[in-house]
Amino acid sequence: MLVFRCARTGLYYPADFVENWGKTYGIGLGIRPVSESLINDYLQPICKSRDNSRTMHPVGYSYSQVDLVEVADEEIELNSAIVELSDPMMMKRSTVMRERQIIHCQDMGHAYPSEKVEIVERDNEKKARVSEIRNKFRDVLALYRAQNQDKA
Amino acid sequence: MIVTMQGLNAVAANATVQNVLTGQRYERSPFTAGVGNLYCCGSAAGLTAELNVGGTSITPPTNVNTQNRYPIVPDDVLVGTWEVLEGRLIQVTVVNTTAGALSFFWRVDIEEADIQIG
Numbered sequence: 001m002l003v004f005r006c007a008r009t010g011l012y013y014p015a016d017f018v019e020n021w022g023k024t025y026g027i028g029l030g031i032r033p034v035s036e037s038l039i040n041d042y043l044q045p046i047c048k049s050r051d052n053s054r055t056m057h058p059v060g061y062s063y064s065q066v067d068l069v070e071v072a073d074e075e076i077e078l079n080s081a082i083v084e085l086s087d088p089m090m091m092k093r094s095t096v097m098r099e100r101q102i103i104h105c106q107d108m109g110h111a112y113p114s115e116k117v118e119i120v121e122r123d124n125e126k127k128a129r130v131s132e133i134r135n136k137f138r139d140v141l142a143l144y145r146a147q148n149q150d151k152a
Numbered sequence: 153m154i155v156t157m158q159g160l161n162a163v164a165a166n167a168t169v170q171n172v173l174t175g176q177r178y179e180r181s182p183f184t185a186g187v188g189n190l191y192c193c194g195s196a197a198g199l200t201a202e203l204n205v206g207g208t209s210i211t212p213p214t215n216v217n218t219q220n221r222y223p224i225v226p227d228d229v230l231v232g233t234w235e236v237l238e239g240r241l242i243q244v245t246v247v248n249t250t251a252g253a254l255s256f257f258w259r260v261d262i263e264e265a266d267i268q269i270g
Contacts, residue, residue: 028197028218029218038196047162047253056253057253058162058195058253059253059254060195061196061218061220063220084197088198089198090196090198090250090252
């Protein structure tokens with residue numbers, strides 16, 4: 001399936017991402033289609049929140065390039081981006097970003113050791129699954145090319 | 153003469169920063185009469201900013217653009233050409249309405265106004 005991939009985060013946006021830019025995607029992000037996925041700003045201090053599960057470094061839009069790519073359908077389910085319109089109050093995305101911070105940022109990791117173990121395990125499982133899907137997809141693609149070469 | 157302040161504040165989820173200029177050198181206007189400009193950017197959607205000068209509301213809570221960088225003059229002006237008298241407090245209040253922490257980039261310019269006496 002064809003999708004748009006964020007060059008910074010590797011997340012996938014639907015195939016109509018560029019076509020519906022400014023309508024359902026990228027509202028307020030300018031005229032050129034760019035990724036609306038979030039990135040962590042580790043240089044800024046941790047923002048403590050009354051709700052412990054919301055304590056995190058600040059996040060911001062990545063504004064990175066999006067490229068049209070063909071990937072396996074199963075991988076899209078695992079790596080699709082949460083679009084702004086479906087999560088305006090950032091409830092789902094902030095949870096994901098905080099988990100990334102606990103994995104990749106030392107000060108966040110030290111603060112939540114038990115959470116970190118669980119998140120790392122889940123992340124490793126996802127990576128293994130993605131890797132498996134990609135390898136399978138690569139094999140299928142190679143087979144398809146080989147068959148077409150024979151026909152030509 | 154113009155004085156400028158520029159900075160970045162990290163705002164926690166569903167939190168308010170009463171004044172991002174707190175502790176800044178020109179938190180209170182240094183000129184007998186001045187004309188100010190406020191520029192700001194947010195790192196993502198969901199920040200609102202509000203300007204009060206000397207207890208007078210200049211803007212109601214207003215959505216901030218989402219450029220995720222320091223403000224560019226004049227593109228990122230939120231409100232320009234507001235008057236401020238000597239010693240009056242400039243207060244920029246920022247609210248994060250989302251469940252994630254965000255960054256607020258701001259810049260305030262104050263230009264000395266010419267006053268004709270007599």
